[in-house]
Amino acid sequence: MTPPTSGRAARAPRRSPDAPAPVDTGWPVPAGAPVEPGIARIAVDLLGGDDAPAVVVDGALRAVRADPDLHVLLVGPAEAAGELGAALDPAQRARIEIRPVDLVGSGDHPTATRANNTIGAAVRAVRDGAADALVSAGSTGATVTAAALGLGRWPGVRQPALVAALPAVNGPVVLLDVGGSLEPRPASLVRHAALGAAYAAVTHAVGSPRVGLLSIGTEPGKGDRARRLADPALATASLPCGGRYVGLVEGYDVAFGARADVVVTDGFTGNVLLKAIEGAYALTGGPPAGGRAPRAGALLGVAGTVVVCHGAAHGDDVASGIALAAHLARRGATDQVRALLSGTDAGAPTDRYDRITDTEVRTS
Amino acid sequence: MTPPTSGRAARAPRRSPDAPAPVDTGWPVPAGAPVEPGIARIAVDLLGGDDAPAVVVDGALRAVRADPDLHVLLVGPAEAAGELGAALDPAQRARIEIRPVDLVGSGDHPTATRANNTIGAAVRAVRDGAADALVSAGSTGATVTAAALGLGRWPGVRQPALVAALPAVNGPVVLLDVGGSLEPRPASLVRHAALGAAYAAVTHAVGSPRVGLLSIGTEPGKGDRARRLADPALATASLPCGGRYVGLVEGYDVAFGARADVVVTDGFTGNVLLKAIEGAYALTGGPPAGGRAPRAGALLGVAGTVVVCHGAAHGDDVASGIALAAHLARRGATDQVRALLSGTDAGAPTDRYDRITDTEVRTS
Known part of the structure; x- marks a missing residue:
């Protein structure tokens, strides 16, 4: 019997220190690696994170610029998204959509905060097939709970x-x-x-x-x-x-x-x-x-692709999280x-x- | 009323990267700082550590070379200390002493391992006033237990x-x-x-x-x-x-x-x-x-000065631990x-x- 190949089979390529910094497409995709093909639709919690919604909007813009097949569904109040995409071309702009959320006393969590409402709505977008994955930089505990309730555990x-x-x-x-x-x-x-x-x-x-x-x-x-x-x-x-x-x-x-x-x-x-x-x-x-x-x-452990970002995420961290979610969704x-x-x-x-x-x- | 001075009152001096590397006298004494005056007698567990006794002997030699008022009591079997101090001058050599330990079925822990016997004996050296402090790179749990039993808790x-x-x-x-x-x-x-x-x-x-x-x-x-x-x-x-x-x-x-x-x-x-x-x-x-x-x-939390080194300590780590113990003992x-x-x-x-x-x- 052939023994199984053991240990690490592939290593991430290392970038030369002299090379120009590529767009960070997020771990585990090596920085600078080509984006995998295939449409990926990512629901992003617009109110999640210490510096939301500004960093979330910034992250979404960075992500769609870096990935031509990425669609982002920003889940939250339209007014929070501000002036979206002035720096994007029309094709890029068309790949960001707002999904408005009723913030008071609705959804899976009648008494939850505004941010929890957006997490719940983003979970529903995945459950209902409107998105392939969900990203939030909000409370980890709230995201895990909403995902476990809304998508089910394995x-x-x-x-x-x-x-x-x-x-x-x-x-x-x-x-x-x-x-x-x-x-x-x-x-x-x-x-x-x-x-x-x-x-x-x-x-x-x-x-x-x-x-x-x-x-x-x-x-x-x-x-x-x-x-x-x-x-x-x-x-x-x-x-x-x-x-x-x-x-x-x-x-x-x-x-x-x-x-x-x-x-x-x-x-x-x-x-x-x-x-x-x-x-x-x-x-x-x-x-x-x-x-x-x-x-x-x-x-x-939940039936869906869910990525949680650091609560103190910056725009590039949110972009990283979106890229990771897209990577996981494309691979199934x-x-x-x-x-x-x-x-x-x-x-x-x-x-x-x-x-x-x-x-x-x-x-x- | 004058408000109390808050936050850090003194910072460790930083060494220029061009300066020659000094003997590492151990944290929290800044590297290269002069050794504080006063005799310090440190009992060292000769069998503690993954690579004992060699690294312990090496550490003791480094420590006595760096600190002219340091006395080291190596607690363990004399044969384990090997050829001690060929590289030391007679005055340095006189500051390292072996305290032999009966390794089988004696001391505070009749059923303990050889190493636990040396920890127990080193604790007794502190308790009986033969040493001002104790250093071991052996099992943390065994050292804490022996120190708490032998010296008492606060x-x-x-x-x-x-x-x-x-x-x-x-x-x-x-x-x-x-x-x-x-x-x-x-x-x-x-x-x-x-x-x-x-x-x-x-x-x-x-x-x-x-x-x-x-x-x-x-x-x-x-x-x-x-x-x-x-x-x-x-x-x-x-x-x-x-x-x-x-x-x-x-x-x-x-x-x-x-x-x-x-x-x-x-x-x-x-x-x-x-x-x-x-x-x-x-x-x-x-x-x-x-x-x-x-x-x-x-x-x-125990009534005595006790320093525990990393189990995978090298000679310089043991020397660091001895220097820390001497520093703490001299300051009371x-x-x-x-x-x-x-x-x-x-x-x-x-x-x-x-x-x-x-x-x-x-x-x-």
């Missing part, structure tokens, strides 16, 4: 995970969860390992992804209660795409890379970690060859990941891993 | 904290806990805020330290259960040295700095974060002016921090914050 996934890809020494490291759910549960850590392995294979072409569980040391037994329970469960779990569990990894392995292609953690730790790496890059000038910390992540990445999970016990709907939480955690 | 401190100081844009950021205890407890987060404020004032001369609680966003209500409970408790807590609680901060604020002088988190998150920043520095070449991620932390920093706590409700022995855990956590 069987077996209790806690959808937000996944980000970080530049590292040998190519991207897929990190999840970075904010989808905040309390660590062993069963979710196991499921997220399956999600991450499938995502790395589908979006980064990693064969037999190496999956690590983030902890405070690499020896078995290192970590808090949730990690000590998830580690042995992962050691016997079957992961999709030939994914191999490599055991406990440390923070170093997320930022520098080399030991794992996928690193699994809870959403609190992952979110804090991602922003710490962003801060370290700001202090040091960042990684070589133009890499940067991702400011957008894909939500896995979300559906591919979901299909890959069903053949593995860590991803399929079973109570095998939920039992870890329900019994062992209580008594440990 | 009143009101259930979970001692390991504290590290990271280089940041305006001077060091004090981060705690980085591995002393692993499960987040709101009461410990509040106490650690008091420990961190006092430590920043004593060891970094920060007036009215700004203290932040690490979470996934800065708005009140952001975070997991432990953070949502600790945040309002910290808002009304009194902190030593004019410490001011600035609310929730993010990972960015640990690595880049600027928003807080002290960042409080649980030991799992802090440890993972510290190593992620180390990895980001390895990828990027590190911060300007020779700063680096700390590879040693001080343990606060641990006793100063302890004395400062007693006047504040967040640091003093009271059940006010423990009640948060015992009641609200269960019902939330």
Whole structure:
């Protein structure tokens, strides 16, 4: 029997430091790479983000300029979009549309804020087939909740995970969860390992992804209660795409890379970690060859393509998020990941891993 | 009334990139700074660390070369120390001593491993007055346990904290806990805020330290259960040295700095974060002016000076840890921090914050 190809199958090309800066099409698409063909219709939450709606409009303009087959549906009050597209040619202008939203007491969340109303309306645009994917820089919690309610969760996934890809020494490291759910549960850590392995294979072409569980040391037994329970469960779990569990990894392995292609953690730790790496890059000038910390992540575990941007997103971050959503939608990445999970016990709907939480955690 | 001087009072001097690299005397002593006067006797766990005893011996040699008033007590089997000090002059050689340890079934831990025996013996050297401080690159958990049992905990401190100081844009950021205890407890987060404020004032001369609680966003209500409970408790807590609680901060604020002088988190998150920043520095070449991620932390909350080095420490990391221990011992920093706590409700022995855990956590 031929052994499976293991480790990373393809590396992102590195840009020469002398080359002119290309339009940033967003991670995981390498900067400067050609846009994939095919119409992509992206619903964007006009009121999501600390500096919305200005940065959202700016991001949409950047995105349509960079991608000739991109259509953007700005979901929110028409007046918030301001003077749209003075800098765009008529063909580009025609690819941005406003979908007005009744902001008071309507939608899936009668008592929600204005921004939550726009998230809910953007989710409905995906559910009803008016858009292929959704992008929001609003509250991660509100977006995850609206997406889970409006689109439905995958069987077996209790806690959808937000996944980000970080530049590292040998190519991207897929990190999840970075904010989808905040309390660590062993069963979710196991499921997220399956999600991450499938995502790395589908979006980064990693064969037999190496999956690590983030902890405070690499020896078995290192970590808090949730990690000590998830580690042995992962050691016997079957992961999709030939994914191999490599055991406990440390923070170093997320930022520098080399030991794992996928690193699994809870959403609190992952979110804090991602922003710490962003801060370290700001202090040091960042990684070589133009890499940067991702400011957008894909939500896995809901029936639709959803991208969440950093709340403090700038226009280029929103454009990055839209490009990531278009990339995932064109590949059908979300559906591919979901299909890959069903053949593995860590991803399929079973109570095998939920039992870890329900019994062992209580008594440990 | 004159308002208190707020924020950072003194900054570490920056070394010109052209200057020759000085002996690294360890954070928080700026590299190249003169060693403080006064004999310091440091007990060092000869078998602690992934690459012990070689790196420990190397670290001890480097440390005594750099500091003319330093005495090192290597605690462990004499044969493990190998050929000590061929590169030292007789005066330097006289400042390194071996304290032999019976490695089987003796000491405070009859069933412990060889390394745990040496940690226990090093703790006893401090307790009995043979050394002013203890350094180990062994298991953090074993060191914390041995120190708490052998030296005693401070009143009101259930979970001692390991504290590290990271280089940041305006001077060091004090981060705690980085591995002393692993499960987040709101009461410990509040106490650690008091420990961190006092430590920043004593060891970094920060007036009215700004203290932040690490979470996934800065708005009140952001975070997991432990953070949502600790945040309002910290808002009304009194902190030593004019410490001011600035609310929730993010990972960015640990690595880049600027928003807080002290960042409080649980030991799992802090440890993972510290190593992620180390990895980001390895990828990027590190911060300007020779700063680096700390590879040693001080343990606060036990009655003695204890420094824990990274398990994967090299000789220069062990030397850094010894220099940090000598610096803290010469200043009487641990006793100063302890004395400062007693006047504040967040640091003093009271059940006010423990009640948060015992009641609200269960019902939330």
